Amino acid sequence: MSAAAKPQLAPAPTQASGATPPVYRVALTGGIGSGKSTVADRFVARGAVLVDTDAIAHTLTAPGGTAIPVIRQRFGDGMITADGRLDRAAMRELAFADPTARKALEAILHPMIRAETQRQVQAAAEAGAEYVILAIPLLVESGDWHGRVERVAVVDCPRETQISRVMTRSSLSREEVEAILRAQASREARLAVADDVIDNGGELAALDPQIDALHREYVARARAARHGGQVGRSGPLP
Structure with missing residues (x-):
């Protein structure tokens, strides 16, 4: 059940002398039916480590x-x-x-x-690992993410697309899917916390260029963070 997946992560650590360097953490979130698993699999195929809550x-x-x-x-x-x-x-x-x-x-x-x-x-x-993808479906609802990951990526698609996908893959009725959507954060609320938005409202082939670009960026950010000796909430790349 989705309500079970709202972990509150420990703050990003700083590196002590001789300790394992902290890994760069990207939170991946999105509403039900947005395609988070599909996106996560594509990051893994490019070398990311997935931690799926x-x-x-x-x-x-x-x-x-x-x-x-x-x-x-x-x-x-x-x-x-x-x-x-x-x-x-x-x-x-x-x-x-x-x-x-x-x-x-x-x-x-x-x-x-x-x-x-x-x-x-x-x-x-x-x-x-260069970086970790933390799949946290209800990240926004948990209200405890700032400072605990370095980046937030939101998988986005129209509401009707979500409903159609969930009904196709499950036995849930439209009313049941809509009830789940009402219990989750709104699309606007998720987009408001996003550092990166992954558009998954169309063909799957359209995902790959987006994932390629983000993978390159996350690797660059992770290496820059390691060079700086600590991992923390990140702004623009230098």
């Missing part, structure tokens, strides 16, 4: 996941499927109806997501 949340709530016993204790067996995973549809319905339930789920999941995110980011730094 939604994937982390799914692992935590899969059968045998670390979060399952805590969720079961808090919400009861009704939120766990027969095979032992989080019943995401039931939890989504409850979260829409009861904001306190959503906050309770976030209180369980966010520390776990944060810890695993930091572990993966550190592993990427130790492996010498």
Whole structure:
């Protein structure tokens, strides 16, 4: 469920003597159906390391996941499927109806997501990654991003395109998709925090030139940040 993926990352570290240089972090966000996964895959194909907070949340709530016993204790067996995973549809319905339930789920999941995110980011730094793409679907809604990543890239497309894509790939009705969209930040709110906007409203082939240009920029920014000895919120390249 998307409400599970709102990690609050630790502030970007400075480099201590002899320590692993911090890795440059680009937050990738966008509304449901915007094509974040497609964009993320293209960055990975060019050499970026992906840390996907939604994937982390799914692992935590899969059968045998670390979060399952805590969720079961808090919400009861009704939120766990027969095979032992989080019943995401039931939890989504409850979260829409009861904001306190959503906050309770976030209180369980966010520390776990944060810890695993930091572990993966550190592993990427130790492996010498040029930069990390942090896929954070609800980055805007979390309200805790400034100073914690170096760049924010927003995948953008028209609302009707989002609705069509989600209905095509899922069993959700238009009304259900629209309810999800209403619960997310508006398109305008996402664009307001963007350093970079990736237009994914058309053909897939139109993505590649955009990703090529951004990949080159992120590599340049990452190298400039390492040369400066620390990673921080970035402005124009020198």
